[in-house]
Amino acid sequence: MRRLLFLLPVAIFAALAAWLYAGLGGDPARIPSPLVGRPAPAFAAEGLATADLEGPALVNIFASWCVPCRAEHPLLTRLAADGVAIYGIAYKDRPEAAHAFLAELGNPYRKVGLDEDGRAGLEWGVTGVPETFVLDGESTVVFKHTGPLTPDAVRRDLLPALGR
Amino acid sequence: MxxxxxxxxxxxxxxxxxxxxxxxxxxxxxxxxxxxxxxxxxxxxxxxxxxxxxxxxxxxxxxxxxxxxxxxxxxxxxxxxxxxxxxxxxxxxPLKPATWALWFAPAGFAALALLLAVRYFRRRE
Structure with a gap:
């Protein structure tokens, strides 16, 4: 038994290597949001502020200049048709451009806040668009999705977080 | 100026x-x-x-x-x-329980290596 002790460093190394290797697979853009578990942050965009949010709901940060936002738009439209309350924040977007975007693709939002200078986005800890937050009935943030929504993410993460 | x-x-x-x-x-x-x-x-x-x-x-x-x-x-x-x-x-x-491994692992491994080395050379004498 004692003679096998020389294997211990090898075993430790193998375990450490496996753990670090698994860490390489993660997406560095996926940063855990410190907002999860806390009430919706205090923010004020033009046309939308914290007091307007009535959970359970989604808060979707988008912009007309953001191509993935265009890709996820049909999903938001379907969710809205299913009765999910969605609030939009047009991050770093000119008001005319945001309005044109919604006129072209349809407006799935219950209310849209214009955040031309990105201050509201900062309150939400936004690093890029699109990002989608799920609020529960007490308007506590329960989930954050970074990047464009996919049918899979909606089914697996958003709907359960909304309690549906 | x-x-x-x-x-x-x-x-x-x-x-x-x-x-x-x-x-x-x-x-x-x-x-x-x-x-x-x-x-x-x-x-x-x-x-x-x-x-x-x-x-x-x-x-x-x-x-x-x-x-x-x-x-x-x-x-x-x-x-x-x-x-x-x-x-x-x-x-x-920041130093907190979730980052203890990050902060202390290098010193821990160095200490472990030193301990093993000391034992190894003692036994050879």
């Missing part, structure tokens, strides 16, 4: 920072710059917001300066950002 000279000397180091962003009060500006060097530009992974020309880094610099102007201490200004972006914005990870 002295201010001009200092400005000329430090100009090449301020590629990302726009002169229009800087605070009028030099002491406050110095604090803002020191803090900005400790904060990660969250979209560029390994650059500080002081170094980065990214749009978001600029926004974070602006809000950091706004906090300092509002009278925040360094700790309060940092807390304002970690509250929104998490510990991830700190280039220097």
């Amino acid at each position: 002295l201010a001009l000279l200092l400005g000329l000397l430090s100009a090449p180091a301020m590629a990302a920072l726009d002169a229009s962003e800087m605070l009028a009060d030099p002491a406050l500006e110095a604090r803002a710059r020191a803090l900005a060097r400790e904060l990660r530009c969250v979209v560029c992974q390994n650059q500080s917001i002081d170094d980065s020309a990214a749009d978001l880094a600029k926004d974070l610099r602006r809000s950091l300066r706004a906090r300092l102007l509002a009278g925040d201490s360094d700790e309060e200004a940092i807390a304002y950002l970690t509250h929104r972006y998490g510990d991830y914005v700190l280039l220097d990870p």
Whole structure:
């Protein structure tokens, strides 16, 4: 038994290597949001502020200049048709451009806040668009999705977080 | 004259920072710059917001300066950002149970290696 002790460093190394290797697979853009578990942050965009949010709901940060936002738009439209309350924040977007975007693709939002200078986005800890937050009935943030929504993410993460 | 000279000397180091962003009060500006060097530009992974020309880094610099102007201490200004972006914005990870492995593992491994080496050479004598 004692003679096998020389294997211990090898075993430790193998375990450490496996753990670090698994860490390489993660997406560095996926940063855990410190907002999860806390009430919706205090923010004020033009046309939308914290007091307007009535959970359970989604808060979707988008912009007309953001191509993935265009890709996820049909999903938001379907969710809205299913009765999910969605609030939009047009991050770093000119008001005319945001309005044109919604006129072209349809407006799935219950209310849209214009955040031309990105201050509201900062309150939400936004690093890029699109990002989608799920609020529960007490308007506590329960989930954050970074990047464009996919049918899979909606089914697996958003709907359960909304309690549906 | 002295201010001009200092400005000329430090100009090449301020590629990302726009002169229009800087605070009028030099002491406050110095604090803002020191803090900005400790904060990660969250979209560029390994650059500080002081170094980065990214749009978001600029926004974070602006809000950091706004906090300092509002009278925040360094700790309060940092807390304002970690509250929104998490510990991830700190280039220097804080010491807490979740990061113990990060902080103590290297020393732990070194100690373990020393212990094994001492035992090994003792036995050979």
